[in-house]
Amino acid sequence: MKKQASSQPEGGGPQEGVLDLNERNWLPRHCRGDEKAFDELLLAYRGPVNNFLYRYGVEARHRDDLFQDIFLKILLSAPSYRPSEPLRPWIVSIVLNTVRNFRRDRGRRKHAMTRLKARTGSNASSRHAPGNPGSGTLAVQNHGLDEQVHQQSTVLWLERRIATLPERQREVLVLSTLKGLRMKDIAVVMALPESTVKTHLRRARLALAESLARREQVSRSEKGHAEDRS
């Protein structure tokens, strides 16, 4: 019988995450003293990292600190990076862990502050209401604008809405918006089965779709009222 060609790659190493070869050599080159290598990495990943922080909903006042923190961690971990592994998931793992730690630490501090204020009788109400306070007004503000402006405002609204999703859904969704990161990579980064990642992603998409549908309904009804008034 005819047999198919068999594949017997030598050596181990992951089989996933096929990305650019240049990327994989940045950190080893940096470790060998190539001053340009880290700069190349920084230039390539400044956007994705910053996008992640924005979309994840990190407050502006913490964003720069976290950005630096992430790249310094990359520096510190550089010797442990193996070029046989794709770089992007490796970096994304650092980004995700850094942001998670930051959230956790802030959560602890916030909790402690709340308890302290409760004991001292101070009002612990936040200046920032949960959710997305701007979404309703945005619809009003955008009323009457052309389609392009409406689309842009919807995108900006969506970015803010993502930040209000439950943590897992938000992580999966934000990671899926980063270019070059596949579902398998996200599963590896988050240490979850791929099917679970997909489910989180669909839940996130459903939540966003529900919000978007409601937003569109509000927009339509307000437009109708405005036309009635005119």
Added chain:
Amino acid sequence: MNYCEHLKKLLVEDGQAAVEQARQHDESLDMHLQGCPECRDLLQAWVRIPGLLDQLPEHEPGAELLQTVREAAAPGDRPGSGLKTALRHRVLAPSLASAAVLLAAIGLSRELLMHESPTLQITPTRQNDVGELLEGIVSMPAPVPIDGEDQFFDYRGDDNAFFGQRNAGQAGLEGQKRQEVDRLDRDAELKLKDAVVSFDEPNELASREYEEKSRDRNSRVAKKEFPRTETPDLSSFEVAAIGGAFALHGFDFLGHYQQTDQLHFQPASGYWANTYVPGDPEIRLLNARLAQWDRSWLENNAALERGVAPVQQPFDAPADNALALNLMADVSAISNSAAPTGDNALTRMRLQVGIRGIEHRRGQRPAMNVGLVVDLPADAPDDVRIATRALLDAMLQSKQAGDRFSLVMTGSGLVVNADDFRFGSLQLAKQHIAGQEVETHSNKNGRSALELNSAMEQAGEMVRQSDDPSRPLGSSSVILISANQLNNVEQLTGLAHEQAKEGITLSVFPLGSKPGNESVEQLVLAGLGNRRYLEAPGKARQLIEEELHASSRAVARAARLSIRLAPGVQLIDVVGSERLGTKRAQRVRDIENSMDRRLSTNLGIQADRGEDEDGIQVVIPSIFSGDSVTVLLDVVTDRPGAIADVSLRYKDLVFLRNGSLQGHLELPGGQSSRGPAELAVLKNLLSYHFVEAIEQAAEALGREQAAEAITVLSAMRATIEQARRDLPAWANDPDLIRDLQVLDRYLAALASPSAGAHHPFLADSLRYAAWAKTHRPLAEYATRSGSNERSH
């Protein structure tokens, strides 16, 4: 049932597809979705979400922030920089705390932290401070000794090749007595044509082979050893009876390839020529020229070349290796019957070895160090100036941080070093082309007229001064934009070769040139670079992007294919290849070994070459993303069982390891029947003849030999017709029918009284059709130029 909730559940479980499927089987759900505005809105919003996510804004960090990070990463040899700054920075506090815990955990002395220790000294060293600090304290393993990217033999191509489809052994136009002479003749000419047409992004090996072929061919032509095919008088054809009267010279495709008498066998060993050379032929230029062709004289303004059905290869790209290997034959079984002599009957068959490169994302390109040479005549016409400005504009738009562009202009002698005018050399060139006098550090002391040779030398020197050998090959290059006829090609070629040996490649953008400009080809062959034709100023950006990104597309190097035929299996020919002589074989070995050593040094892939293997050996220096290489062997066997063992060893640049693939083909005894796989192999062979025929017709038209072109095309038509008659599975094969229609249209066009004035366009059209047969559509390629998408 709450259908609103049911809808959400379906969306979460399996997305919109599940909803559509459920609607087909559940009328109630379908009715609900039609009537419920909330669900309708939800579905619409669900569909919109991915598009909106794609439009999420990109957030770039501020320059100050980037500078802070850069300073933290820099070696600590400057006051206030490096780790010292980073340590002072508050964001390192958590890291320091972690480090402290780590130190305690591994039981290091507290003294180590409290007192200055040699391991904690921050001094400029070979390694970065942070890495050394950690390595020194916790004895972390040293980094994997993988160096910068070795791209020495990177011709940075984005093309695909159809290996083994340029030599059929015979075209069938002549009788058996002419076979050998014809084969040699066609070998010589078509191999040369291969070199001319396909060697667009060559390597050193290809360069040498090309030179050798050229010499070989020239000597044969000079001796007039091989007369061309005799051409009947055009008037003898009944043009109206296309398909009938033209079926004069077709050959029995199936019969020929099943024939087992009077065969000449070759030893199935030694080195054979690799004809897979990635490159971008002048197809864009052809496309642009054809766009200007007034086709009104053709019936229905037919776009003749668009009708060709591209060959589809039945093997997929790998996912977990840089390459995939596929082994097939055009028969499914070996005959058990006995020959009249009492021996086993021979079965002739084609063995197809397919190699496919992984679909590899292009990713980031390295920072480029480019020496730009602009070579325009003093009285350059406006269209040339516009094209040059478009290219310079495109380079400006594509310029990224870290790129260095230096400039040399011939004639005026304008020289701008990248450091002298770091951000403006291209603007300067644009001004100069526009006739505005400019002055820079480099040229303010007066400049003298520069010949192209000196300009190239100067550009190479400027690139060399800031060249970093650890960077990928192709990141340092000289780009020549020239509208002049290249003189002193030999001298230029020598210069390009010397620069290429130092890792500085040469690419040429000829302006206003015709396809097949041999001077340009020789130059880029020697310079291991690319030749790129600008079809229109609007395409300049695409061209420049391809050029600048070309260095990161090779997925495998030094691919060594070994085909060992089983006992009883004899080799008739490796279709489209040729056995290499001792000298050429040695060159192949030298280059393979050189690549092996470099990849070992720079990427840490263990060196494992240096010894010959058994069987037919083909070394393919580089294979690019998504490319496929097909090798066809014409063999006979006298027994069922093992046919061949194939091994492919290669340097896997995607997974950074030595890759090895094995294939084994066994066929049972019995009556052979052709399934889809067997037919695919056979169709590859027929496609080879098709491509060969239309290329030959194009070449004939180029010589204004319309009668010869008609002969060749009509013979091919008859061949396909007969193959369809002989093979019932091909009777209604849509690809073959399309090929026939294409041939009919060309024949009708050539027979038209108006054809005489259109021969150059018809020749271009035929060349385009030959290309289209073995490539995906140009439009598809153009829209996906980020990666190497073409396949055979």
